[in-house]
Structure formats: C-alpha cells, structure tokens
Amino acid sequence: MFFCPSRVPSDPRAVLRLAIAGDIHDQWNHQDHELLRWLRPDALLVVGDLSEGRQRIAALLQQVEIPLACVLGNHDSGKDPSGRRLEQQLEMLGERHCGWRLRELRPPGIAVVGARPGTAGGGFRVSQAVRSVYGPFNLHESAERIRSAAMAADPALPLVLLAHCGPTGLGSEAADLCGRDWKLPARDWGDLDLALAIHQIQQQRRLPLVVFGHMHHALRRGRGERRSFRIDGRGTAYLNAACVPRHGVDQLGRALHHFSWVEFDAAGCLLEASHRWFGSSGDLLYEQTLWKAPPAADPLALVASPVPPSGQGDRDPAAALLPRC
Template identity: 35%
Template sequence: MWSSTSFLLPWLSLHDQWDDFEDTRALRELKPDLVLFTGDFGDENVELVHSISKLNFLKAAILGNHDCWYTAELFSRQDVSPGYSPCKSECNAVDAQLQSLQDSHIGYKRMDISELKLSIIGARPFSTGGNTFGPAYGIITQRFGIQGMNHSAGKISSLALQAPTGHVLVFLGHNGPTGLGSKPMDICGKDWSAKSSGDHGDPDLEAALKKVKERGSHNVQLVIFGHMHKTLSLGRGERTMLVRGQDNIIYVNAAVVPRVIAIDASKCHPNNTGLQTFRNFTVIDLNNGQVEKISETWVRVGDNVSVDHEHILYSSLTPQQSV
C-alpha cells in the first residue's frame, strides 16, 4: 500500500552554502522522508560533503562538475587510456567525497526504498552539460567504466528498467536532459553570454528516459536536477524551473542560487534578536504514486524556525501546459 503522502526534498546547488546547525533545524521543521542533493556542494569541498554524509535523514546525492573542479582539470591533461592509472594526489578530493557519501552517492546507481515504493535512478555525475563529458571524461571512465554517451544512456536505462515493479521512478541528475528547450530562459538553456543559446541538457539522460518510456513498464514521475541556475546571466531575468512533458513526466530544476539569505532580525521586528537566515528548499509532495505539489520553499531560521513563504511551481489541482 502507498503511504498517504511521501515528501521528497531536493536540496540543490549548495555552492558552499551549508550550515550544519541551521540547515538541520530547517530540515526538522520540514520533516522530509527523503533528502536529495544534485551536487555542486563546492569546489571539491570535502569537509562540507563529509558533514552532509552525517546528516541523520534518508538521503541520496549525485556529485556535480564543481565537485571535481580541480581533479577534472588534472585528468584532462593526462592520458586516460584504459591502462592509465592516475597518481593518488590527483584523486584524493573526489575519492574522499565518494567515500564519505558511500551508498548515498547515486551516480550510475539505483536506490530502492521499499517503504515509500520509490526508486531513485542516478544519472551521470560530474556533468557540465552539452554533448560531451567535458573535463570529467577521465574521471567518469576511470571511476565508472563508462566510455561514451551511448554507454552512459544504456547504463542509466538499465538501472531504471530493473527497478522493482510497482515503484515510482525518480531520476536524479546533476544536469537535466536535452529536449526541453534551447532558449536562455528554458530549463536547461544556455545563458552565459549575450549571444549564447542552445540546449545544454545531457543527451544520455534524454536517451535513457526515452528507452524507459518506450518500454512502458514503469511509472516515471520526476526528473530532478540542478546545475543551470535560476537567475540568468547578464540580468536577463529568471529561468523556467519546472516543465511537464507531453509524457506527463515532471522535470524540475531546483538550482536556486544563492539559497541562503541573511538578514538582521532586529531591524525587522523589535522582539527578534541577532542574525536570521532564509534557507531555500525545493519541496516535492507525492500522494499515492503521483506528484501532488512542488514548491520553492523558504525557511526562516533564527530564534525560532518556520516556513516563511513558498512559491508553488506545480499543483495537481492546476492545469499545466506541456512542452
């Protein structure tokens, strides 16, 4: 039987914005069944990742391009043929993060959660977006044995198709798939220069999803990712952060950066003292195997902890335009 409601809480694109005490207080207020991280914890911030690994919540994470920022550059200067074995100094930071996360790191893996009737499918870690593996190619081939986009797509789809019957499937990637638009404001659209445009999604993830959908044997509800920040470059406004496909799969980008805003509480209300922070989370509610609500939620943490406000991205009660 389905639980009446399950809560997913993706926590995306931290970029060093993490405080053990304050973020744990916020999580206790939200009471999630599962916490998801889509990477970019920092530029190989081993200490932060280790801290998150100790978080006393059920969690799954995938490392992003910033999480191999320096190591990928070292690999890109080396021969990464099958016989190549990099020296330890090139790998310590990436290895340390993977060792801290252990089974919580979901890249090219699947996490089956029987009590929630849910399977989390890990896409390609360390993604920079676009048609190549980019600087992380050497890391991906050495750590995961993946040799190219087709191989990657096959690995991801195989994981999904082997999920337990009756489980809802949620794909977790650092970046989203191709096929969701090519304008700068689109959910995976290029935005980093005045002339830039184009689809910067991951083609292997799109191919994997296509194969799973064609098989028709599993209930794919969500694809969750980050990487492409909500605020567009050059002051061009904000990115579309959620789309619903013609296949009714919901694609959500929760890379709200910065995700922490600090204020002097005493200036806002005389009864408050000291510094308060607003901390952003994207909260996803599932009910009976279907997405019920998705919201960008800001939690106020100070003398007390409470949900300050939320921006609803999706509600099953409101008609949604498909792409």
C-alpha cells in the same frame, strides 16, 4: 507566487514528501539539519556541486538523519584531473551516492536512479576527473547504465531520476530549464545521454519526476530568472532545483534556507512542486508554487493526476516579495 507566514501546509492526499537541495556550493550547515528535523520530509535529494572538491559538505551529509540520495556535479572534482578529490567524496558518501545506479529508499518507499556523475552539461562532455574515476565510456553506454538501473527498480515504487544537469529537449532559450545563458547564442545545454535514457525508460514504465540542478535560476548579466519546471507529453515532470545561493537574508533581515519540495500521492502521482524558503525556526516564509494537482471531489481520494500544461508557477504582484536566487 505568494507570501506565506505559516508552517508547511500538507495536502491530505500526500503520502510522500521530498525535500531537494539544489547546487549547494558550500552552503550547508547544521541549521539545515535542524530544519529537516522540523520539516520532517520523507527523504532528501541532493543534485550535486557540493563544493569545489572539498570534503566538508560530504561529511555533513553523512549526518543527515533521513533517507538521502545524492549525485555529484562538475564542481565536485575541484579542478583535479586525477579524480582523487572526486573519489574522496564518493568514498565519504558511500551508498548515498547513486550516480549510474539505483538507490531504493525503504522507508519511505521511492526508487531513485542517478544519472551520469560529474556532468557539466553541453550534450556529452566528460571531464578527465570523471574518466579517471570511472574509466572510458561512450554516450550510449552512459544512457544504458541509467536505463538498466531504472528497469531494476521495484515497479510498485515511484521512480525519480536524479541528475546534476537535466536532459536535452527542454528548450534552447537562455531562460529554459537547461538553456545556456552565459554565452551567445543561447542553446540547449542539457545532457543527451540522460535524454536518451528518459526516452527509453518512458517506453517501459511510468517516470513521474526528473530532478536536477547545474543551471542556476538567476540568469547571467541580470537577465531575469530561469524557468524551473515543466511536464512533458508523457506526464514526466522536470524540476530544476538550482536556486543559488541557497542561503540568504530577506528584506526584513531574516535568514533564509531554500529547498525545492515535491509531494506524491499513494499511487505515485505528483501532487505538488514548489520552491520554498524557510526561516531558522522552520517557518515557511516564501513559496513559489510551480505546479499543483487539481483537488479531487473527495480530498482523501487517491486519483491519478492529469497531465497539466508546463509552467513556471504563479505570477502575481506578490512576486516582488520572493527572494532572488
């Protein structure tokens, strides 16, 4: 973790840069649009929980000028069991919503597959709103929808799974990526259908990244912060982007906007993952580095990244400068 007063640095090997908006919870405005124009990522991924079923955020996302993929979360049904509020947002997002389906973004050249929409985690819990919109389905049918969408993706493109809640298997402590922190005992609160789909996909093709939110970084009752990044033994990276609230003000009174950020090289290998807080003029004010590929001997060489140990990012005395999610 470190303080950085400069604009976004760029690895010379990077050919694909993704901005990720964690659980929005009504915190998206035209300043975010301006930041995207300043930062110029190649695409924007949105992990859901736009609001409590209102259409304002979905309408704003229609105005985003760069390629976008989104999956809706449990809050997006607005406690409406009929599913009508969920349907209204799905209609507004149109092709941008990729729940249970493939969305190939060309440009920039990336395949995004959405997981089960409207999930609240906890293994396989399906709300009445989701059943009202999508009809009946079981765990294995949901996993197969994710797997088959991934198998339809162009194998030449890097594949990203976009989910609201992450998969089971990432730890059962409260501070783990999908750990339950609001009730004892702590337990793994990930989605089992997503975990099954990931296992099946990994047997058939490379899966460099799974992005999700839902489990907020700040743990309940002031118990610290959640781990938000991990790489498994097959080289798949898992990134929890749910920094909530994503808008804030630092100790100097500067407005902050949060995006998680990932960069890939031309071979589709992950180069970097971080959480970034930007000022209103596009300056990178704070960055939490989660993982960075080791530099090649030739900085322009495109090499496959080795599998690193899992980690949460740098921890140093400058950590106190970081805004709290």
